[in-house]
Amino acid sequence: MSVFVVDGGKRLSGEVKVQGSKNSTLPILAATLLCGGESVLFNCPRLSDVEASLDILRYIGCKAKREDGTVIVDTGSLSRSEIPSQLMHRMRSSIIFLGAMVARFDRVRMTFPGGCELGPRPIDLHLSALRQMGVDINEEHGVLDCSIDDCLHGADISLPIPSVGATENIMIAAATARGTTTVSNAAREPEIVDLADFLNACGARISGAGGSTVVIEGTSDLHPASHSIIPDRIVAATLMSAAAVTGSDVRFTGVVPSHLESVLPVFRDSGCYIDISGDGLRLSAPYRLTAPKLIRTMPYPGFPTDAQAPIMSMAAVADGMTVFVENMFLSRYSHVSELCRLGANIRVEGKVAVVDGVRRLLSAEVTAHDLRGAAALVVAALCADGESRIRGIEYLERGYEDMELVLSSLGADIKKI
Numbered sequence: 001m002s003v004f005v006v007d008g009g010k011r012l013s014g015e016v017k018v019q020g021s022k023n024s025t026l027p028i029l030a031a032t033l034l035c036g037g038e039s040v041l042f043n044c045p046r047l048s049d050v051e052a053s054l055d056i057l058r059y060i061g062c063k064a065k066r067e068d069g070t071v072i073v074d075t076g077s078l079s080r081s082e083i084p085s086q087l088m089h090r091m092r093s094s095i096i097f098l099g100a101m102v103a104r105f106d107r108v109r110m111t112f113p114g115g116c117e118l119g120p121r122p123i124d125l126h127l128s129a130l131r132q133m134g135v136d137i138n139e140e141h142g143v144l145d146c147s148i149d150d151c152l153h154g155a156d157i158s159l160p161i162p163s164v165g166a167t168e169n170i171m172i173a174a175a176t177a178r179g180t181t182t183v184s185n186a187a188r189e190p191e192i193v194d195l196a197d198f199l200n201a202c203g204a205r206i207s208g209a210g211g212s213t214v215v216i217e218g219t220s221d222l223h224p225a226s227h228s229i230i231p232d233r234i235v236a237a238t239l240m241s242a243a244a245v246t247g248s249d250v251r252f253t254g255v256v257p258s259h260l261e262s263v264l265p266v267f268r269d270s271g272c273y274i275d276i277s278g279d280g281l282r283l284s285a286p287y288r289l290t291a292p293k294l295i296r297t298m299p300y301p302g303f304p305t306d307a308q309a310p311i312m313s314m315a316a317v318a319d320g321m322t323v324f325v326e327n328m329f330l331s332r333y334s335h336v337s338e339l340c341r342l343g344a345n346i347r348v349e350g351k352v353a354v355v356d357g358v359r360r361l362l363s364a365e366v367t368a369h370d371l372r373g374a375a376a377l378v379v380a381a382l383c384a385d386g387e388s389r390i391r392g393i394e395y396l397e398r399g400y401e402d403m404e405l406v407l408s409s410l411g412a413d414i415k416k417i
């Protein structure tokens with residue numbers, strides 16, 4: 001188990017380029033299966049979840065290689081139509097391969113991706129949508145046995161929840177299905193737009209991505225394309241939290257400010273000065289943050305659930321009380337008990353967490369239990385007096401590229417052992 005050792009209390013300074021988006025890379029890697037030939041993806045972050053996706057691509061017969069931040073996928077030798085459990089279980093979002101697999105094969109077998117640290121991760125919306133598109137899906141003993149008797153065809157699909165993954169699976173399956181597919185109450189995340197941009201670059205005909213209704217006109221075949229992955233807005237929010245809690249002045253490049261519209265007001269309300277220019281933004285934090293009062297996580301463009309944990313570390317040391325309402329996942333407060341070990345004053349009641357800001361956190365030994373919770377512990381340790389040790393850094397490496405190097409480059413005293 002990897003451990004971070006952080007000697008807190010150091011101010012940060014300098015400039016950092018934000019990595020490419022994990023949640024954009026994963027569906028686009030799956031979408032490359034629709035294109036026979038070699039697709040090139042720039043700005044791909046080096047993450048364990050991305051490696052897990054590349055291993056799935058290799059297992060089913062594709063060639064996938066990385067040259068620094070560029071990933072090249074050649075699907076010309078795609079051959080296997082089943083993905084075994086050991087590959088499906090390495091990453092919760094491996095379900096994102098389902099739409100692409102049923103678009104290429106008449107018979108597909110995949111194991112359920114299973115739950116994760118955030119609680120149950122149902123896929124009923126994915127399955128009901130694909131069934132409407134002509135996929136016969138038998139769910140038994142944790143295995144999805146999919147077959148298409150006639151053909152994959154368009155459908156009018158209305159999502160009861162604007163599910164990101166379900167929207168992505170439908171877009172991918174519909175891109176080469178017969179006829180037109182309409183998705184109502186679609187997810188509106190920037191990662192949905194990035195996926196649509198990639199698919200359209202491959203010759204798909206997708207319109208409305210980023211809005212609540214997405215229309216996909218099926219086309220017979222798609223060709224490979226080159227595409228640059230959008231910056232990771234959650235990593236940006238996390239690094240901004242690190243600058244905020246350490247009273248720092250840091251410049252972030254490679255961000256898309258419009259992707260952070262629901263997050264920037266929280267930093268400003270906390271007393272941070274944000275200056276936006278071109279593809280970057282500068283954050284300069286006050287000596288003591290003001291509590292942001294109320295944070296409700298919502299589907300995009302609302303406040304992102306993935307930023308709840310790192311922002312809670314900010315609230316933990318702010319002046320005043322912050323109420324968090326986590327509306328997206330049942331158990332996304334695993335970082336709370338660990339933040340309390342660092343001296344935070346937080347009470348949880350169901351989906352509500354009440355944070356009473358304290359002046360200083362105190363170093364401690366803490367353990368991460370999920371990806372964004374791990375990020376929250378790193379942010380908190382940066383402003384805790386003394387040396388903290390954070391276990392479970394494997395969770396962090398699912399979504400944050402070289403976090404200790406990034407923070408060290410800004411002046412943090414952080415080591416991985």
Ligand code: EPZ
Pocket residue numbers: 022023026093120121122123124125126127161162163164165166187305306328329330371372399
């Ligand atoms: C995506 O997960 C992200 N993952 C998550 O980021 C993110 O937290 C989430 O969207 C919400 O923004 C990737 O993009 C790889 P959903 P996803 O389907 O697609 C329920 C991170 O930290 N639901 O939008 O799985 C579900 O239980 C990860 O990077 C169903 O009920 O999320 C949840 O309550 C964590 N049935 C809500 O919808 C379904 O079939 C939103 O989930 C699907 C989802």
